[in-house]
Amino acid sequence: MLTAAHQSLNVCVLVVIISTLIGAPYGAISGYFGGKVDAFMMRFVDVLLTLPFIVVVGALGHHFNGNWFVVAFLIGVFNWVIQARLVRGQVLSLRQQEFVEAARALGASDVRIIFRHLLPNVTGVIIVQATLDIAGAILAEAGLSFIGLGIQAPDTSLGLLANQAREAVDTRPWLFYFPGAMIITIALTINFIGDGLRDALDPRQTRQRR
Numbered sequence: 001m002l003t004a005a006h007q008s009l010n011v012c013v014l015v016v017i018i019s020t021l022i023g024a025p026y027g028a029i030s031g032y033f034g035g036k037v038d039a040f041m042m043r044f045v046d047v048l049l050t051l052p053f054i055v056v057v058g059a060l061g062h063h064f065n066g067n068w069f070v071v072a073f074l075i076g077v078f079n080w081v082i083q084a085r086l087v088r089g090q091v092l093s094l095r096q097q098e099f100v101e102a103a104r105a106l107g108a109s110d111v112r113i114i115f116r117h118l119l120p121n122v123t124g125v126i127i128v129q130a131t132l133d134i135a136g137a138i139l140a141e142a143g144l145s146f147i148g149l150g151i152q153a154p155d156t157s158l159g160l161l162a163n164q165a166r167e168a169v170d171t172r173p174w175l176f177y178f179p180g181a182m183i184i185t186i187a188l189t190i191n192f193i194g195d196g197l198r199d200a201l202d203p204r205q206t207r208q209r210r
Contacts, residue, residue: 004156005182008138011072011157015137016130018076023083024126028114030084031091042088045081053078053140058149066145066152075140083129090122124197131194135187142183158183 030041057074064070094100095118103113119126138158144150145159153160158179165175 004158004161004179005186007068007151007155008141008157008159008183008186011068011075011141011151012134012137014069014072015076015079015141016133018073019080019083019133020126020130022077023080024087024119024122025114026080027084027087027089028091028119028122031088032095032110032114032118034092034095038088042085045084048078048081051078054144054147054149057140058144058147061144062149062152066150066155068151068155068157071141071144071150072137075137075144079133079137079140083126083133086125086129087119087122090125091118094118094121128194128198131190131197135190135194138183138186138190 026041030038057071057078060074061067061071100113100117103117108117141150141157142159142162145157146163148163151157151160161179162176162183165172165179169176
């Protein structure tokens with residue numbers, strides 16, 4: 001089970017890397033330029049949100065025999081839209097700030113303003129969402145593997161272990177419940193870490209001291 005947990009965490013890390021590398025710049029570009037550029041880019045995001053995520057990722061992943069890297073890559077490719085929306089919202093509120101105007105007056109290019117000035121100022125939001133994406137990724141991978149559309153043998157994962165133990169749930173229930181408990185524990189732990197980081201990094205979050 002430790003090997004399966006390690007593989008599931010590998011999937012989560014790869015998903016978060018891919019979704020952050022795509023979503024953060026995409027959202028920053030959309031929010032910075034605004035207008036028609038923002039409208040077009042966000043409509044593309046809306047289209048992705050309407051796609052049946054489980055069906056698309058499961059069908060494509062199954063086509064590649066359930067390789068864990070392919071499954072993680074596909075989840076990451078469809079998982080970046082939330083990151084993009086959050087970063088866009090932050091950049092929309094920052095693009096008229098004085099430091100952006102000063103950089104523009106000094107002749108900084110749009111690319112430099114986005115990547116050297118705006119993105120570093122939304123790092124807190126990116127980190128928090130990336131942390132929460134880990135929990136979402138492990139649940140997505142577990143769900144796909146459990147229904148037979150995710151990671152396949154000889155690779156392993158917690159969801160695949162639960163799937164393989166379904167028929168033995170009446171005679172050897174620990175084979176089914178232990179992977180499920182591990183999935184829940186990891187997801188809850190990551191969510192608690194994400195909530196803590198949000199409180200620590202987001203200045204708008206006020207915590208009452210007693």
